[in-house]
Structures are given as structure tokens and as C-alpha cells.
Amino acid sequence: MNMDKREQMIEKAMQLEDYDGLVVDVYRKHPDVAKERLEDELTAFAKTQDPRYLLSTMLQVAKAKGITNVGKATGLTRSAIYSTLADDGNPKLDTLLAILQALGYTFSFKRVLPDESVVDLDTKRQEEKLENIKALISDLESDLRSSVKRRQYA
Secondary structure (H helix, E strand, O other): HHHHHHHHHHHHHHHOOHHHHHHHHHHHHHHHHHHHHHHHHHHHHHOOOOOOOHHHHHHHHHHHHHHHHHHHHHHOOHHHHHHHHHOOOOOOOHHHHHHHHHHOOOOOOOOOOOOOOOOOHHHHHHHHHHHHHHHHHHOOHHHHHHHHHHHOOO
């Protein structure tokens, strides 16, 4: 595939209203990608204490595993899981830990040294998002083409 066409597909993917749905499909088909992304977000959260990206990624991974399955493992309702992991969510620690455990993770705490600083990763995250989209497209070009076609005819 030539680079211009690939870049056009990337641009279309970024414009899709259902970016979240595309990511969830990738995580369903490639659990190793979901694992890597969640680990990256846990690491970033430890540095920034900004929960937005962690909660969003946790919700995507939970959807990929099945919200019902996560609910059974945690004892939470679907509604509680969605509320907890929403963009404006403010989860209680025990709820967050229960969901993390259902996704196969735990959270630990460590002492922060005075010279460690919190960094703003928004720009880096945007670049990572673009790189992730490029990688996803190379693995899922046929899925993307059908998604784009469906959106064009809708």
C-alpha cells in the first residue's frame, strides 16, 4: 500500500466517531495490545496522577473482556462500571482496585522523592495515539475499510 493511501486511511480512522469501538475491537482481537496499553497507562498514571487516560483505557479493556464478565468478577453492575470509568468519573479506591483486579492487575504505592516532578504528557499522548492508530491500521486494514464504507453509506 502506498504511503498516501495509508495516510488517508489513518486520517479517516482518526475522524471516525467510534474510535473507542475500533480500539475495543483491536483489544478483543489482540489481547497483548490491550495488556501493553493498560500497563503503559498504569505507568503514566504513577507519574502524573492524572486518571483520565487510565480510566479511558480501563473502560476500553473492560469492554473488550466483556463488561458483564468484569461485573461478575467485581460484584459491580454494568452501570457502576461505566460510571466508575467515565471521563468525569471519580472512582472510590476500592472500586478502582476491584476493576483493576478483574482486568488482571493490581496497584501499588511507592514513596515519591522530592526531586521527582510531575510532567504533562498530553502532547506525547497525542503522538502515541497517532502511532497506535498507524499500527492498528496495518493490522486491521480490511476491518477499517469496511468501517469507513459503512460510515460513508450511512
